[in-house]
Amino acid sequence: DAEITQSPRHKITETGRQVTLACHQTWNHNNMFWYRQDLGHGLRLIHYSYGVQDTNKGEVSDGYSVSRSNTEDLPLTLESAASSQTSVYFCASSYSRADTQYFGPGTRLTVL
Amino acid sequence: AQKITQTQPGMFVQEKEAVTLDCTYDTSDPSYGLFWYKQPSSGEMIFLIYQGSYDQQNATEGRYSLNFQKARKSANLVISASQLGDSAMYFCAMRVLSDYGGATNKLIFGTGTLLAVQP
Numbered sequence: 018d019a020e021i022t023q024s025p026r027h028k029i030t031e032t033g034r035q036v037t038l039a040c041h042q043t044w045n046h047n048n049m050f051w052y053r054q055d056l057g058h059g060l061r062l063i064h065y066s067y068g069v070q071d072t073n074k075g076e077v078s079d080g081y082s083v084s085r086s087n088t089e090d091l092p093l094t095l096e097s098a099a100s101s102q103t104s105v106y107f108c109a110s111s112y113s114r115a116d117t118q119y120f121g122p123g124t125r126l127t128v129l
Numbered sequence: 130a131q132k133i134t135q136t137q138p139g140m141f142v143q144e145k146e147a148v149t150l151d152c153t154y155d156t157s158d159p160s161y162g163l164f165w166y167k168q169p170s171s172g173e174m175i176f177l178i179y180q181g182s183y184d185q186q187n188a189t190e191g192r193y194s195l196n197f198q199k200a201r202k203s204a205n206l207v208i209s210a211s212q213l214g215d216s217a218m219y220f221c222a223m224r225v226l227s228d229y230g231g232a233t234n235k236l237i238f239g240t241g242t243l244l245a246v247q248p
Binding site: 048050052058059061062105109115116118119120122123 | 173222236237238240
C-alpha cells in the first residue's frame with residue numbers, strides 16, 4: 018500500500034549537532050511539507066516543496082533546510098540543533114495544491 | 130492576518146451524545162479551504178473532513194459534519210453519536226492563498242481541542 022513514512026521516530030541529540038529527519042512517500046505526490054508541533058501552537062509550517070528541485074520557506078524556517086532531489090523524499094536538516102528545536106516533526110504530502118494533505122507518523126526530536 | 134482560533138482547550142462528552150468543536154477563522158481571501166484533523170494519543174494526524182469556501186452544502190463524512198457559517202467565519206466540527214475512540218485532540222486548519230492570490234496548499238492550524246468521551 019502507498020504510504021508516507023518518517024525516520025527516525027525518536028531522536029535525541031546534542032546542541033550544535035547536525036540532524037537530518039527523513040520523509041518518504043510512495044503516493045507519487047508532488048507536494049511535500051514539514052511541520053513542527055509544539056504545545057500551545059498547534060502545527061506550524063517549516064518548509065514545503067511543490068516538486069523536484071523546488072523548495073520554499075514556511076512560517077518557522079530559521080535553522081532548518083530541505084532539499085528535493087526526487088519525488089518521494091523531502092529530508093529536513095537542522096544545521097546546528099538548538100534546544101528550541103525540541104519538538105514533534107510531521108511530514109505531509111498531497112498530490113496537488115488543491116488536495117488534502119496526508120501526514121506521516123511524526124518524529125519526536127529532543128535536543129539536549 | 131490569517132488565523133485559526135479554537136477557543137475550547139478541552140471538552141467532555143458522554144458516549145453516544147453529539148458534540149460540537151468550535152473553529153473560527155480570519156482571512157480576506159475569497160477562496161480558501163477548511164480542514165479538520167484528529168490526533169489520537171498515538172500521535173498520528175488523521176484527516177477527517179474538508180469544506181471549500183464556495184461549497185454550497187455543509188460537508189459530511191459518516192459521523193462527522195462541518196457546520197460552515199461563512200458570514201460568521203466559523204467552521205465547527207460536529208461529531209454525532211460519540212464513541213470512546215473519538216477521544217483525541219482535534220485540529221482545525223485553513224488552506225491559504227499565496228501573496229499573489231495563487232493556490233499554495235499551505236495550512237495554518239489552530240491550537241486544538243482535546244476531546245474526552247466518557248462512558
